Amino acid sequence: MSIFLQTARRRRLLVVIEVQRLDSTLGEAAQLDTSWTATGAKDGKMQIARTTMREPVTAPDFEGLAGAHGRALARLSQDVADGVRSLDGSGS
Numbered sequence: 001m002s003i004f005l006q007t008a009r010r011r012r013l014l015v016v017i018e019v020q021r022l023d024s025t026l027g028e029a030a031q032l033d034t035s036w037t038a039t040g041a042k043d044g045k046m047q048i049a050r051t052t053m054r055e056p057v058t059a060p061d062f063e064g065l066a067g068a069h070g071r072a073l074a075r076l077s078q079d080v081a082d083g084v085r086s087l088d089g090s091g092s
Helices: 062-088
Strands: 002-006 011-025 029-040 046-056
Touching: 011 062, 029 062, 046 062
Parallel strands: none
Antiparallel strands: 002 011, 011 029, 029 046
């Protein structure tokens, strides 16, 4: 998956996320393992990282498993957002 943040004139940021592993066990947990890179187009600064997590379910059904996947993706999103902020010096 690649995400391009663009203005009308030029691309400002490139984020590439590679999902290494996405596993689910009903009644147990969702596991997510990704590597990702954020690159600023203006200066070429890069943030390279890996996000790996195991998110337990809160209920033993598919709804609980879907919730675990949602929380795992939210944590990945936060990691990427923090990395992007570190590129432009705005902190976390």
